[in-house]
Amino acid sequence: MINDKILTINEASKLLGVRRSIVEELLNDPQLPRLFVGESQQVRLLQSQLLEYVKKRAENWFEYVV
Numbered sequence: 001m002i003n004d005k006i007l008t009i010n011e012a013s014k015l016l017g018v019r020r021s022i023v024e025e026l027l028n029d030p031q032l033p034r035l036f037v038g039e040s041q042q043v044r045l046l047q048s049q050l051l052e053y054v055k056k057r058a059e060n061w062f063e064y065v066v
Contacts, residue, residue: 005047012045016054
């Protein structure tokens with residue numbers, strides 16, 4: 001998306017209302033789209049993709065139950 005916001009992990013955690021460690025845990029799932037920026041390859045998330053991922057995960061919550 002043209003106007004899509006690029007989020008840091010901290011910004012993503014604030015958007016979702018969860019701790020940073022929860023977003024870091026979500027990043028263990030290769031299904032969560034992410035960008036790597038700069039020489040240090042810092043992780044960034046597109047807001048629309050993050051919200052879509054969370055929506056799909058909520059709809060299929062039973063697949064994630066341990």
